[in-house]
Amino acid sequence: MDAIIKQHPALKAANAEGQRPSRDQAEEAVRTLLSYIGEDPAREGLKDTPKRVVNAYAELYAGYKQEPGVVLERVFEDVGGYQDIVLVQDIPFYSHCEHHMVPFYGKVHAAYYPTDGVVGLSKIARVVEVFARRLQTQENLTAQIAEAIDQVLKPRGVAVLVEAEHMCMAMRGIKKSGVLTTTTRFTGLFADDPAEQVRFITLVRGGQR
Ligand SMILES: [Zn+2]
Numbered sequence: 001m002d003a004i005i006k007q008h009p010a011l012k013a014a015n016a017e018g019q020r021p022s023r024d025q026a027e028e029a030v031r032t033l034l035s036y037i038g039e040d041p042a043r044e045g046l047k048d049t050p051k052r053v054v055n056a057y058a059e060l061y062a063g064y065k066q067e068p069g070v071v072l073e074r075v076f077e078d079v080g081g082y083q084d085i086v087l088v089q090d091i092p093f094y095s096h097c098e099h100h101m102v103p104f105y106g107k108v109h110a111a112y113y114p115t116d117g118v119v120g121l122s123k124i125a126r127v128v129e130v131f132a133r134r135l136q137t138q139e140n141l142t143a144q145i146a147e148a149i150d151q152v153l154k155p156r157g158v159a160v161l162v163e164a165e166h167m168c169m170a171m172r173g174i175k176k177s178g179v180l181t182t183t184t185r186f187t188g189l190f191a192d193d194p195a196e197q198v199r200f201i202t203l204v205r206g207g208q209r
Contacts, residue, residue: 026054060096063133068148071126072119085199087111088124089207097168098135106164106180109204112149113156113189124149138164138183146185157189159200 021029027050031041039046091108108128131144146160163182170177190196 023054026057027051030054059133060094061133061135063130066130066133068127068130068144069152071130072123072148072152082118083114085111085113085203086118087200087203087207088121089204091125091128093128093132093141093164095132095134095136095141095164097166098137100168100172101135102166102168102171104136104138104164104166104168106162108145109161110145110149111159111190111200111203112153114153115155116153119153138162138166138181142183142185146187150187155188157191157196158185158187159190159197160185161201161204 030050030053034041034046034049041047041050087109088111089109091110092105093108094103094105096102097104110124110128127148128145131141131148142160142162145162146158149155149160150158161182161184163180165178165180169175169179184197186197190200
């Protein structure tokens with residue numbers, strides 16, 4: 001699990017003790033942005049907004065304080081030697097793009113071929129949460145989920161498919177709504193054998209309503 005964290009030096013720096021701005025500084029920064037967009041931070045409706053924004057950030061970006069390895073640890077369940085594909089489908093997520101800090105959201109589908117057992121299905125959903133509640137690109141989110149499952153469970157292969165709508169595309173720039181972006185990441189068996197990728201995608205698409 002250490003290895004997973006070490007892949008993100010920026011994250012480590014951001015969390016280092018003493019380097020983090022205080023809560024007051026964070027609220028002041030929100031006031032600055034309010035003034036910048038032409039608002040009066042002192043007006044009645046906005047008086048508590050900096051506090052609320054900082055509170056919301058604690059929840060929206062809670063993933064920086066969580067380790068995916070810890071989430072997945074000690075979770076093996078004996079399932080009588082089951083070794084076939086395990087698919088967890090339609091895991092909803094809400095994240096923020098690292099380019100604009102604007103939401104993107106959608107669904108994650110993840111599958112793996114177990115070796116020593118399977119994890120509780122909710123654990124995969126929690127791994128998705130850990131990575132989604134950070135500033136992200138959809139590509140990195142997809143890769144990080146796959147790699148966390150791969151490193152901790154050591155399965156014979158992992159497949160992750162993420163489909164998402166990006167508000168920075170819908171609300172600004174080209175202003176296209178309803179556009180879904182799909183990203184995939186395959187390891188092990190799935191990376192080596194295109195037939196396994198087809199099986200995974202067929203299962204995902206077959207299960208969609
Ligand atoms: Zn963006």
